[in-house]
Amino acid sequence: MSELTTVARPYAKAAFEYAVEKSAIDQWADMLHFAGEVAKHEKLQALFTSNLGASQKADALIKICGEQLDTHGQNLIKVMAENERLPALPAVAELYAELRHEYAKEVEADVKSAVALSEDEQSKLSAALEKRLARKVKLKCSVDPSLISGTLVQVGDLVIDSSVKGQLGRMNQTLQS
Template sequence: MKNTVVAKRYAEALYSVASERNQVDSVEKELGSILDVFNSHPELMNVLEHPGISIDAKKKQVAELFQGRVSDLVLNFLNLLFDRRRQDAIVEIGATYVELADAARGRIKAEVESAVQLSDEELNALKSKLGVNGKQVEFAAKVNPSLIGGLKVRIGDRVLDYSVTGQLERFRQTLKY
């Protein structure tokens, strides 16, 4: 991520204003819908990042797309990004904003990969194990048969690898030395 520092600064500023106005949840949803539009239409993002197109034309395009669909706060924020020539950081800003909102709510997002489909009971047990210090855990579970057995949990940058494949790989590494 080339814009990590920039994204953090802008996301923190937007979060600060949104929390003052009690609009944290609505801004998060609006940013999510904007990012969905950008992800489903990558050519739009190419136009918005194109250096040959004027800032005013880009701002007009964004206003036409999102006027009435998002709050004035979010629309003004997008215009600020264009004025500061930071439109290339929109995706990272959105992701960082969600992280800030989750941290304020005491929510952790985790990805769980398992060799077989986990039952609801197993997921609930895993949630209770990971949900320490009053944090609430949200899972995105998926099946990955290449793990052979066990599971892999990703929480932010941390990976907890309890898979058979991971254990075999660690064992192979110890045999090298």
Template sequence: MAELSTLARPYARAAFEYASTENALNEWLSELQLVSVVVADEAVRNLLGDPSLTTEKQADAFIGLLGDELGDSRKRFLHVLAENRRLGLVPNILTQFAQLKAQREQSVDVEMVSPFEVPDAVRDRISQALSKRLDREVVMSTSIDSSLLGGVLIRAGDLVIDGSVRGRLNKLAEALTN
């Protein structure tokens, strides 16, 4: 995995710098997300792995799948990736592009998982506390996992705060066995 990240890094940086100069970070991000979904399709992966197709034909076929969904600069970017046989790196490029964008905007994506719907007031308080702790703007998304007994599980990048009852019981069991 580290090798794919290393290969994707220069492309992600180049795309990010270009998108920054054009003030089009959101457009690039949304279109890279679309391309990433298309690349994940098995038929498309087979197309990309077909040695009988030239890189130009691969790029044209790939861009043809997306139709008018892509801007001209993104189409040129995909041609560059195809010429270097790197279209399969788009998911890795997307991840690094999103990280660069979040760094630039001083924001962090936070996922909060709970066993039930969390009231907006509670979600806002948690978001404000995390924003203070992380010194970044928090973009909160929530999901429901009924397998949690109670509490919440919060993921913000590498930071995981397990305030769930299941997590606390696991810590207690671990403490008792040691």
């Protein structure tokens, strides 16, 4: 996957810089997300690695995406096809989303809790994370009963584990060492 990320980074950066210049950040995010999801399909991945010409590969993807891609989005697909980089399109969409969040000074926090968090708990957690990270935080909450109690918060590389399961695991490691 790291190879695809390396290949995708210049395309994501160029698309993002163009989107910022044209004040179309959200529009490009939607286009790239849609095209990236379409490109993940196994039949298209097989098409991308086939012996067809670059224009045929690009035309097939553009036709499938239809009106979801504007002229500039179609041009990106054509350039990527010419450089045999279409398999990296999902990674381009992911990297673009990261650049967008960085630009907006916002992060997405994955929050797992033993029970569903109330609106009040979510707003308090969001406020605490925003203060700690100095960024706007968007919570993505899910329930994981195996945590027993508490929460597990992941923001990028930062992990805050206040679950009973995590505390028991740390206690077990301490006792064994």
